[in-house]
Amino acid sequence: MAERVDYFSRKFEKKLKLEELIAESATVEKFLKRVLEVVANEFPARVASVYLWDDGEKKLLLTATYGLNAELERKVKLKMGEGLVGHTMKTHKPLLLAKASADPLFLPIDGLGEERYDAYMVVPVEFSGDKIGVMVLQRETENAFTENELKAFKEIGAQVMKHLKSAGLLLSLRGSGTTSEEVDIEDGSLEVGFSDAEDMYGVAGTIDSDEYTAQVKHRLLHRKLRKHMQQQYVFIAKKATTATTLATQGEGVIRSKHVSLSDFDTFLGKTVLVEADFVRAVKKTTEQIRKLQLSLSEHLSEWAHNIFVGHLLILKDEAYTGKIRRRIEEGIAPTIAVTRVTRAYMRFFSKSNIPSIREKAQDIKDLGLRLLKNLTTAEAEQDLEENIKGKILITRDLYPSELMFLKYQGAKAVVQVSSINVLTSHMSLIAGSLKLPFMITQDESILRAPSREKVLLDFENERIYVCPARDLLRTCMARERTRVKEERIDPKRIKTPTYTQDGVRIKVLANINLLEETRELKKWGTDGIGLYRSEFPFMVRNTFPSENEQYHLYKRIISASGGKEVAIRTLDVGGDKILPYVSDHQFNTNSILGLRAIRFTLKYREVFIDQLKAILRAAVGMRVKIILPLISSLEEVREAKLVLAEAKKRLDHLGELYTEEYSLGIMVEVPSVVWILDELADEVDFFCIGTNDLVQYLLAVDRNNDMVANFYSHYHPSVLRMIKAVITAAERNEIQCTLCGQMGEDLQMIPFLLGVGLKRFSVSLANYGSTCSAIEQYSTHQATIIANQLLNASHVRETEKILQENLLA
Numbered sequence: 001m002a003e004r005v006d007y008f009s010r011k012f013e014k015k016l017k018l019e020e021l022i023a024e025s026a027t028v029e030k031f032l033k034r035v036l037e038v039v040a041n042e043f044p045a046r047v048a049s050v051y052l053w054d055d056g057e058k059k060l061l062l063t064a065t066y067g068l069n070a071e072l073e074r075k076v077k078l079k080m081g082e083g084l085v086g087h088t089m090k091t092h093k094p095l096l097l098a099k100a101s102a103d104p105l106f107l108p109i110d111g112l113g114e115e116r117y118d119a120y121m122v123v124p125v126e127f128s129g130d131k132i133g134v135m136v137l138q139r140e141t142e143n144a145f146t147e148n149e150l151k152a153f154k155e156i157g158a159q160v161m162k163h164l165k166s167a168g169l170l171l172s173l174r175g176s177g178t179t180s181e182e183v184d185i186e187d188g189s190l191e192v193g194f195s196d197a198e199d200m201y202g203v204a205g206t207i208d209s210d211e212y213t214a215q216v217k218h219r220l221l222h223r224k225l226r227k228h229m230q231q232q233y234v235f236i237a238k239k240a241t242t243a244t245t246l247a248t249q250g251e252g253v254i255r256s257k258h259v260s261l262s263d264f265d266t267f268l269g270k271t272v273l274v275e276a277d278f279v280r281a282v283k284k285t286t287e288q289i290r291k292l293q294l295s296l297s298e299h300l301s302e303w304a305h306n307i308f309v310g311h312l313l314i315l316k317d318e319a320y321t322g323k324i325r326r327r328i329e330e331g332i333a334p335t336i337a338v339t340r341v342t343r344a345y346m347r348f349f350s351k352s353n354i355p356s357i358r359e360k361a362q363d364i365k366d367l368g369l370r371l372l373k374n375l376t377t378a379e380a381e382q383d384l385e386e387n388i389k390g391k392i393l394i395t396r397d398l399y400p401s402e403l404m405f406l407k408y409q410g411a412k413a414v415v416q417v418s419s420i421n422v423l424t425s426h427m428s429l430i431a432g433s434l435k436l437p438f439m440i441t442q443d444e445s446i447l448r449a450p451s452r453e454k455v456l457l458d459f460e461n462e463r464i465y466v467c468p469a470r471d472l473l474r475t476c477m478a479r480e481r482t483r484v485k486e487e488r489i490d491p492k493r494i495k496t497p498t499y500t501q502d503g504v505r506i507k508v509l510a511n512i513n514l515l516e517e518t519r520e521l522k523k524w525g526t527d528g529i530g531l532y533r534s535e536f537p538f539m540v541r542n543t544f545p546s547e548n549e550q551y552h553l554y555k556r557i558i559s560a561s562g563g564k565e566v567a568i569r570t571l572d573v574g575g576d577k578i579l580p581y582v583s584d585h586q587f588n589t590n591s592i593l594g595l596r597a598i599r600f601t602l603k604y605r606e607v608f609i610d611q612l613k614a615i616l617r618a619a620v621g622m623r624v625k626i627i628l629p630l631i632s633s634l635e636e637v638r639e640a641k642l643v644l645a646e647a648k649k650r651l652d653h654l655g656e657l658y659t660e661e662y663s664l665g666i667m668v669e670v671p672s673v674v675w676i677l678d679e680l681a682d683e684v685d686f687f688c689i690g691t692n693d694l695v696q697y698l699l700a701v702d703r704n705n706d707m708v709a710n711f712y713s714h715y716h717p718s719v720l721r722m723i724k725a726v727i728t729a730a731e732r733n734e735i736q737c738t739l740c741g742q743m744g745e746d747l748q749m750i751p752f753l754l755g756v757g758l759k760r761f762s763v764s765l766a767n768y769g770s771t772c773s774a775i776e777q778y779s780t781h782q783a784t785i786i787a788n789q790l791l792n793a794s795h796v797r798e799t800e801k802i803l804q805e806n807l808l809a
Contacts, residue, residue, distance in 0.1 A: 029064060029073075031313060036066040039156060040137070043149065046117050047138035051078065051085050053131065060089055060134060067138070069113045076109055083107030085134050088122045092131065094154060095122040098144035119144045123157045233449045233466040237415065237441040237457075245437050245459050246483050247476035250412045252455030252466060254394045254447055278325065278334045281374040286315055288370065292408075311367055320345065320364070324371075334375055342368030392455045394446060394464075403430055403438070404514075413437035413457055415464060417444055430513060430536065432766055439464060496525035498772045500754060501779040508772050509565070509762040511740055515553060518560035520765050528564035530762025531627070531688065531740045532557055534611065535572050538579060544607055550614035558622055567625035567688070567738075567762075568615055569667065571607065572597040592702060597630030602639055612647035616658035623661040627688050632670040637683045665736075668726050669693035677726065681733035688762075689726055691741030695719055714743040715799045720790055724756040731757060738762050748803040750774040755787025 032050065040048035047067035051060040054077075062076035081090040087105050088095055100106050100120040108115075117138035125133050135157040137145065145153075289311050314320055320341065327337035342364055349361040389410030396417050398406075406414055414431070418440060431438035439457055441464060449466040456468040458476050465472065498506045509530030510521060521529070537545055537553060545553075558566050573579055574596030601608035615626060628640050641664070651658045666673070666680060669690035673680060677687070691714055696703045698719060701712040713719075723739070730737035740762040743749055747770060753761070754775065763771045786806045793799045 032064045045137040045139045049136045052133040092124045096150045121145045123154045125157045235443045235446045235464040237439040237464045247480040248437050249456045251391045253391045254451040275328045284374040285370045407434040407436050416440045507760045511764050524768045529566045532568045547610040547614045554618035569627040572629040609647045619659040620657050625663050629667045631666040632672050671698050677729035686736040689739040691743035715796050727757045747774045751783040751786040755783035
């Protein structure tokens with residue numbers, strides 16, 4: 001038995017093929033038992049059990065077991081602190097015992113059959129800060145578990161609970177203190193608990209089915225009448241995409257996070273169906289979800305693997321589909337049964353105090369609508385995605401994963417309604433990578449505008465129009481057609497490699513956010529990947545990705561470069577890049593001056609080590625660059641290098657192959673490092689100037705705060721002089737210096753950057769062609785003259801005037 005933590009966890013990941021386990025498991029409970037069987041066999045252990053916390057009873061329930069008396073599942077209940085399992089839950093500390101029965105805390109349970117298995121490992125498991133249960137492994141005393149096995153079990157326990165959480169389990173509300181009977185609806189009534197912009201009549205409480213149907217018909221009639229009463233609605237917004245789109249138009253779909261009853265209205269009248277129709281609908285829905293999962297994984301493999309696991313398992317959960325089936329057996333029409341049960345669970349989830357449970361309201365709603373669609377639509381091949389395909393979605397706050405999902409549902413554009421500027425800059429980067437027009441507005445009244453009407457997004461003037469006037473629509477779209485014609489750049493016409501007019505070689509690399517973007521590297525002939533922002537796979541998941549998951553992703557990214565250089569920035573989260581599953585309250589509420597980037601990874605060291613191991617393994621046979629973000633001191637670099645050494649030591653211990661051909665660099669984005677660049681150059685191999693953060697820290701301006709947006713400018717003389725100082729320091733120490741960020745994509749700034757000696761740009765693929773073309777227009781002599789003029793300027797208006805005067809046509 002190899003006593004190695006990483007060996008266990010990677011071996012377990014390979015065995016735990018989630019899709020296969022789901023397919024072969026008829027119910028959620030059977031799925032969980034199969035997972036426990038895999039865990040037990042891989043250690044090996046004779047017994048594997050999971051206890052989940054029931055917040056209603058305030059007890060731990062033996063939810064599933066492999067190797068013990070299954071008849072006692074859900075019958076064995078332990079109080080907090082009771083027995084070894086309850087003690088582990090209370091203290092949240094693992095236990096490793098060679099002879100558990102000799103421990104004073106041991107609590108024998110009649111009929112469970114664990115007498116022979118006295119060697120114990122007990123680990124507490126939490127998810128997103130919620131203590132959700134305990135896992136136990138047991139075997140004979142003479143074969144006691146080791147410390148390394150305990151470490152591996154803690155890792156595996158977290159993986160198992162990750163899948164439970166992904167499934168939306170906590171075994172189907174049973175860990176939430178509500179019995180299945182409490183989430184129910186009487187046969188003769190419909191429980192109504194939600195409203196949105198279209199629910200005009202304030203329906204609430206419990207009403208008669210006939211009365212409800214009448215109100216549904218009244219609302220549908222109102223929608224038809226509204227077509228003849230068009231009024232233009234105007235809303236102020238903020239352009240939140242790196243795309244150059246001036247305007248886009250299409251049918252608008254207004255969706256509120258307050259889950260809507262009206263989504264179900266269309267289906268209530270279609271009652272001539274039987275139980276067999278429901279069974280077929282479940283099967284079809286399962287097929288659709290698997291098909292969508294496969295389609296997404298081809299584009300976004302770093303997150304799509306688990307995104308639909310919850311949907312698939314909910315379909316197997318007796319607390320949901322079983323309840324619907326029983327209602328149908330009682331004589332209720334399938335569409336009404338689906339609607340009642342779905343809405344009841346939506347209401348229950350929405351009332352939860354636990355954010356991760358509240359999120360399940362949307363999952364249940366999506367599944368309910370899919371089932372209804374497949375129950376009532378003759379053309380079964382028409383998926384629910386068509387509801388937003390080719391349309392402009394207006395919705396409340398979104399997470400990155402939701403934005404990516406909407407892209408592959410076919411949304412034409414997205415408007416996010418947010419009372420605060422959350423995730424703006426990085427949602428913008430994702431939208432740009434996806435080529436998805438995206439705007440943000442704080443005007444929540446837009447959610448009360450009529451849905452299914454024409455919507456115009458005017459990016460140039462930052463306005464949203466619902467039911468736009470015809471003249472306005474024609475004018476805006478004419479501007480957009482002109483822009484597309486003028487800005488269309490054929491990659492074949494871009495000369496690679498890139499040179500200035502006087503023959504100086506300039507490297508132009510690509511900024512990458514998503515795996516999908518690597519497909520365009522060859523098309524543009526880039527010099528490689530100058531910045532891969534590794535945080536996005538972390539931001540679109542519901543838990544930290546494992547080392548193995550990161551390894552496979554980085555391997556594909558490095559391979560896509562075609563042997564050219566690849567620079568991977570280590571995890572840069574915090575500030576406006578939150579991780580909802582991190583339990584540290586101070587992290588998810590911290591400002592841009594808080595627990596960010598290198599500060600986060602040095603605190604969460606195991607996360608850092610996993611990422612570094614994955615990068616080193618993925619780069620075997622190739623050369624990779626590792627960038628440390630938000631460095632503010634020499635001490636941080638030295639500490640990070642110690643963590644890197646630890647990662648290599650662990651790989652050596654495992655006998656894993658990894659590259660020694662790597663270089664280490666830092667992001668120059670905190671002004672404090674500019675004065676110690678010579679000392680830093682002794683510690684690292686290159687600099688990478690992150691202009692977005694450098695500008696905001698140098699000028700003390702939050703770049704996501706509209707109230708001070710006018711102060712944020714990379715034309716500020718201090719910014720220009722600092723950029724010059726960094727490039728000069730790199731030259732003095734004979735190390736590379738690359739510039740990434742919006743400054744390098746501003747065509748007006750190209751002569752300045754060339755004039756101060758920059759020879760390496762890293763830009764988004766959307767602006768790659770225009771950047772290369774602009775570089776070719778200048779000689780280094782011209783650029784130097786312009787740069788010197790700018791360095792002598794004393795205020796922003798002066799620099800803007802100089803840039804305008806020297807901008808080539």
